[in-house]
Amino acid sequence: MKKFKKVIAALLCSAMVFALTACGNNAEGSSNTGSSEATQSPTSGTTETASTGGDAKNIICSEQPENGEYDPAGATAYVYFDYQSYCLEGLIDYDSEGTVIPAAATSWEANDDGTVWTFHLREDGYWSDGSKVTSADFLNTITRALDPAKGAWYVDALFLIQGAADAFNGTASIDDIGVECPDDLTIVFTLASPCANFLDYVRLPVYMPSNVQYATNADEAWDTDVTKNLGNGPYHMSDYKSGEYITFSPNEYFHDRATVKFDSLTFKFMDDDQAKTSAYKTGEIDILTGAPYYVQDQYAGQADLQDADVLVTNYILFNINMAPFDNVKVRQAFALAVSRQGICDVIGSCYTPSTTFVAANYKSKVDGTKWSELQGTLLDENLETAKQLLAEAGYPNGEGLPTITYTYPSMSYEADVAQVLQMQWAQLGVNVELNAMEYEVYVNARRAGELQLARHQWTGDYNDPATWLDMYRDGNSQNDISWYNEEYNSIMTASASEMDAAARQALLQQAEEILVSQDTVICPLFTTKTLYLVNPKISGQYKYVMGYLDFKFADIAQ
């Protein structure tokens, strides 16, 4: 035993000596940083050169913690969308004004009612390994997504295509779906029913190409293997470390290679707001996406602070199957008694009042006008009118009303919104109880139609009013309260086959008036924007229509 004690003692001593040298290294390192940045490791060293004026233009951005796959036909979450916008080129794209422009397809045509869509791919479309982009690559994503075992999150966006839903449910063959590739550069979609805004759908993940040679469902890890995950967009995935970062490098074969200025773009997965803002201050990251709202004050008036309008609407959902909200006058009374500005004053200057269900910042495809200006005020806030409506409904000053509960998920500003609403409704003479729920519980309860008065929020999936208005069509899985209005449904059906943009927009406006002003099933409250901190030397980014800043063709001053 005595020997063993000696061994332990020796071990302890050597541990101490080792630790001392370790500390010595650290101390040495600290004296180095002042004099040269070259001693840093490649990753951080390159960051420095980007901001201090070397030749390489390597940009570091913050990104939310990693989640989901880099497969357009898979479980696509958060970071996937950055991957898509930098590495993949869909059939069409939008420019900074929101106008549809050619991308992987140079031209397209539709038949008169919008059921058959033909796309002609560009001849100079190449993957990052130099191979040609063909129609089979687009079909590849579609057929893989329709495999029920794949678990593609956006697969329902494919159900527009003839036979796709049946193929997914196993009642028809995958070979019989309405997608044909007559040659390498042509792809034809035959839809189950008319869809005038099909072009907006083809920006969704399941319509993106995935290289037919490498992207297979049998190989579940192809999407994180940089030798297999090719890009047909301006960049391709060149380095990836699970949970740490993902790096994009220019696709040398991209048809517009000269417009790609950065040598690399690295997205680091970061969670903590303090960590992100600190790393931006020290220059360790060049672009901070989704900055916390308090940077508005810290960077007020500085070029670093930039923003993008998010296509989102926060609203209240009335449960029309529960008293007293089965009475339209009660719903209208509640909707008119709200002061939206009052709510936004409390939760912060990033929020803007809105009375439209379609995101207020959605830009019309006819003339680029914002939807909020187009529709005007759909709900005229007026406490007196609200009181009168409540009296007409048989509840003067709120007397005789059953207990009313407003349910919201316990997250970020929702508790503040709920308290403001409670105070505002109190002026109506109604005492509303507040009920905070864990987010998951709240979603389940709302979807089961169990909530009397619920907070709701919807971010557009694609750039069209239908992404909101379709939700309350008969039979839609998002129609939590099973609202049915014949006129609304027939207008929405008519709009789907109306190929004239102006006429279609008029129909959608009319439908929204029924939903919000006439039947008041929902009560829109506000919309928001997302904040960025961007190194002022970076220029050339633009606000993408889907509500984010796009840096793919941006440059950095040396």
Add this chain to the structure above:
Amino acid sequence: MVKYLIKRIGIGLLTLFVLVAITFTMTKLMPGSPLQSKNITGEILEKMEEKYGLNKPVLEQFFIYCKNLLHGDLGTSYKKVGTEVTDIILSRIQPTLRLGIVTFLLTLVVGVSAGIAMAKTKSNFVRGLWLSGLTLGVSVPNFIVALLLLIIFGVQLRLFPILGLDTPMHYVLPAIAQGLYPISAVARLTQTSYEDVMRQDYVTMARAKGLSSTAITFRHILKNALLPVITYMGPMVAFLLTGSVVIENLYTIPGIGKEFVNAISNHDYTLVMGITIFIGSIIIICNMISDLVCSFVDPRIKNTL
């Protein structure tokens, strides 16, 4: 001795099983599903639950899980499709391990030296100063220390980088932030037991023999004084190896602690279970080793085994 070892391993395995059962039940009690997302419709959700076997009764799922576990199969992640849980754990443990080792060594060196210095000092003023410093080190939560270090030395003075663990410089702030508590605890332990041993007869005897002060410190006092430190080292190593969520988040270190919290909020059941088992095993093993080491160092403990 062997009997004791077998008994300890048996208890360890039992503890692990209970841990697995409790964690499994708790993940199932959590509202929501790993497959839920904003837009997902009922029928797609059903198909996906079928794929992952989530539509089976919970008890059956548990037995399937245990069966796979006995084959050493922790399953694949729900959110990082196609990635083995073991691969995720192996990649995440590396940064935690590297930072943990640095912090551990820092703790031993600084903690033990500070303890000895405190025990040896004759000035009450210095002693009081040391003591208040240590009390502060023990009582200030590590997220405050981490935040202060980050803001002062990272952002204001720009002395150290704060993003990741790329260079030795990157280790300085997180290691100090993580180490302050164990350093203070070790220093206090060392001081108390050092003072205790200093008054023993055999030390007086050694002095009387005219041995050098260094020889007395290392051969006679420290060897005996470090016993409580060794006992404390088990839980401390476990604490360092399991990673601190706060520090990993603040310094953007892709470690196991951060991954654990992400896995829970993502409802990534297999990953939550995998990390639980992993962390559980580390804690059990560390405690076992520290008990064994103590028994070797102090024969009195061994006799009671």
